[in-house]
Amino acid sequence: MANTGTAEHTAQERSMAHLKHYFVSSDQQFDAAKLGMWLFLITEILLFSGMFVAYAVYRVWYPEVFAIASTELNPWLGGLNTVVLLASSLTVALAIHAAQTDKRRALVINLFITVLLAGVFMVVKYFEYTHKFHLGIFPGGNFAYAEMNQPIVPIFFSIYYVMTGIHGVHVLVGMGVLSWLGVRAIRGDFHSGYYTPVELSGLYWHLVDIIWIFLFPLLYLI
Amino acid sequence: MKGHHITPRKTLLKVFAVLVALTALTALTAQIDIGALNIPLALAIAGTKALLVVLFFMALKYDKPVNALFFALGILFVVVFLTFTLFDTAFRGDLGNVGKEAILNTEGTGQDE
Numbered sequence: 001m002a003n004t005g006t007a008e009h010t011a012q013e014r015s016m017a018h019l020k021h022y023f024v025s026s027d028q029q030f031d032a033a034k035l036g037m038w039l040f041l042i043t044e045i046l047l048f049s050g051m052f053v054a055y056a057v058y059r060v061w062y063p064e065v066f067a068i069a070s071t072e073l074n075p076w077l078g079g080l081n082t083v084v085l086l087a088s089s090l091t092v093a094l095a096i097h098a099a100q101t102d103k104r105r106a107l108v109i110n111l112f113i114t115v116l117l118a119g120v121f122m123v124v125k126y127f128e129y130t131h132k133f134h135l136g137i138f139p140g141g142n143f144a145y146a147e148m149n150q151p152i153v154p155i156f157f158s159i160y161y162v163m164t165g166i167h168g169v170h171v172l173v174g175m176g177v178l179s180w181l182g183v184r185a186i187r188g189d190f191h192s193g194y195y196t197p198v199e200l201s202g203l204y205w206h207l208v209d210i211i212w213i214f215l216f217p218l219l220y221l222i
Numbered sequence: 223m224k225g226h227h228i229t230p231r232k233t234l235l236k237v238f239a240v241l242v243a244l245t246a247l248t249a250l251t252a253q254i255d256i257g258a259l260n261i262p263l264a265l266a267i268a269g270t271k272a273l274l275v276v277l278f279f280m281a282l283k284y285d286k287p288v289n290a291l292f293f294a295l296g297i298l299f300v301v302v303f304l305t306f307t308l309f310d311t312a313f314r315g316d317l318g319n320v321g322k323e324a325i326l327n328t329e330g331t332g333q334d335e
Contacts, residue, residue, distance in 0.1 A: 030226075031286060038289045042296035049300040056304060057311045075249060082245050090238040093229070093279045100228045206280045210272045216245075217264040221252035 018194045030196050037200040041207050044170075048211050051163045055218060058159065062152045069148065069156035070222040072137065074128065078220035081124050082212060088117035089209040092178075092202045099185075099195035107190065107198070111182040114205070118175045125168055132157075160219055167215060170208045177201050227284035237278045244271050 016026070023029035059066050091114045098106035136144035139161040143154035181201055184190065190198055248267040252260065277283040282290050 034285075035289060035292065038292050042292060045296050045300060046303075049303055052300075053304050053307050056308060060308065060312045075252075079245060079249055083242055086238060086241045086245065089275060089279050090234060093234045094231065097228060097231055097234065100226060203280055206275050209279075210275050213271045213275070214265075214268050217248050217252065217268055221249060221264060 033196050037203050055159050058155055065152040066156055067222050069153045073220045075220045077124055077128055078216050081121050082216045084117050084121050085209045085212050088114045089206050092205045096198055096202050099190050099198050100192055102192045108182055108185045111178055115175050115178050118171050167211055174205050174208055229281055237274055241271055
């Protein structure tokens with residue numbers, strides 16, 4: 001941005017446009033929003049913890065069934081998706097760095113690379129799901145995979161579908177939010193004085209990454 | 223906002239490299255059968271990765287302590303949820319062959335209506 005007198009003046013006005021009248025300062029508003037986001041993330045963690053507990057209960061009861069059933073999952077695809085999500089976490093962190101240092105171009109690019117990587121994750125997930133459907137591995141009572149007719153095996157896949165499915169929904173939501181942020185970044189809504197939505201969405205995205213960090217070894221690498 | 227910590231790009235890239243290396247490590251160690259130690263090892267690696275993401279990508283290391291406190295409380299309740307559930311389910315023994323008659327014929331409990 002040009003550093004002429006008028007440009008600086010308008011930049012200053014614009015930099016305060018986001019401040020709500022009931023906050024003393026931008027910093028106070030930012031801290032309040034961030035604490036609120038952490039509270040929301042805790043509810044997300046507790047949502048997923050219910051599924052992790054179900055997983056733990058059944059794995060303790062039937063360890064050998066989990067070992068057999070998990071061989072049906074492709075660890076290479078799971079590993080690929082792990083690296084893809086880790087990379088998307090990096091690009092979100094780089095996007096926040098760009099916002100903090102007023103690099104609008106880098107902000108936009110990093111946000112859209114993140115959306116792209118999330119898309120790659122969902123495409124891999126799509127191929128994994130359709131492959132299983134093709135074999136007759138459906139959740140719950142619709143399980144029809146003749147080669148694994150041991151009891152309890154369908155429960156493993158029900159847990160797999162619910163955990164990866166709800167995680168996948170979070171990835172889709174994240175893609176929507178990050179695309180919207182990308183459009184807003186192009187519009188010039190964010191700068192070093194105001195990037196709260198980028199910061200908060202980044203926190204959400206990292207949490208989605210962390211859930212997958214646990215899902216990968218627990219489901220694919222037994 | 224001047225007070226905000228800006229994590230250097232170099233740090234972010236290093237953390238990413240470590241995260242990918244740990245992913246490779248967990249995939250490798252899963253191939254080696256070390257019996258009961260496989261699960262704790264996999265969870266330790268995943269926990270380390272999660273901690274790196276929380277501390278550096280989510281910048282909790284440089285953040286206001288109140289956010290870390292809230293996060294820690296959330297994790298505490300997850301641990302309570304998990305361990306107390308397993309205290310029940312993991313120590314029930316084999317109840318698979320207990321039929322209706324066996325329960326009804328048991329003296330004492332269940333008879334005092």
